[in-house]
Amino acid sequence: MKYYFILFIFFASYGVNASAQTLETKWLHSINSQSSIKGSSKFISNSAAFVVVGVPFALLAEAYIDKNESGAEKGWYIASSVALSGITALVMKSCTKRERPYVTYSGYIVPETMESNSSFPSFHTSVAFSLATSLSISYPKWYVIAPSMLWATSVAYSRMNLGVHYPSDVAAGAVLGAGSSWLTYKMNQWLHQPIKRVTKRSMEWLH
Numbered sequence: 001m002k003y004y005f006i007l008f009i010f011f012a013s014y015g016v017n018a019s020a021q022t023l024e025t026k027w028l029h030s031i032n033s034q035s036s037i038k039g040s041s042k043f044i045s046n047s048a049a050f051v052v053v054g055v056p057f058a059l060l061a062e063a064y065i066d067k068n069e070s071g072a073e074k075g076w077y078i079a080s081s082v083a084l085s086g087i088t089a090l091v092m093k094s095c096t097k098r099e100r101p102y103v104t105y106s107g108y109i110v111p112e113t114m115e116s117n118s119s120f121p122s123f124h125t126s127v128a129f130s131l132a133t134s135l136s137i138s139y140p141k142w143y144v145i146a147p148s149m150l151w152a153t154s155v156a157y158s159r160m161n162l163g164v165h166y167p168s169d170v171a172a173g174a175v176l177g178a179g180s181s182w183l184t185y186k187m188n189q190w191l192h193q194p195i196k197r198v199t200k201r202s203m204e205w206l207h
Helices: 002-019 019-030 035-065 069-096 124-136 141-163 167-190 194-207
Strands: none
Touching: 002 124, 019 069, 019 141, 019 167, 035 124, 035 141, 035 194, 069 124, 069 167, 069 194, 124 141, 141 167
């Protein structure tokens, strides 16, 4: 039931944008105009690809080296959550085909980088929040939750500051990312722990 509610928010955010386009665009313009942080935004935005791949890989590598089955389970869960989020975001992009804000509002929204695919939802935000949420579920400690969520939020903000996404794009990406992590976690329970079985077999094979 929770997942359907998440989906409702996800699609609603896109529908609301159609009727509040002018207000949203003004909001985006104010964020996009903050030129003093463009350098930081580029760095944070570019970090997403490395972090969402590097963190699960590092967790899995350490777990398999130490023969830590519990750690490997968490690593596979995080990796699968990010993968589900990314794939879903790409599918949504191909279905919505929303133009980037700098295309629709050329000269008003100034991009720092050009993107080839559609705008809705934000892929970077989706995978960032998926990683942050799955890390928070796997390691429910404040020193994991706070930095990971702060980083994911920074990624979302950077995409608007760079002029490549509307606020509704990143909001939908955040909901999609968090929802994908929650769904992956629940599906693993509903399907009788397939991640645990795969981890156990891979541990036996490698060792």
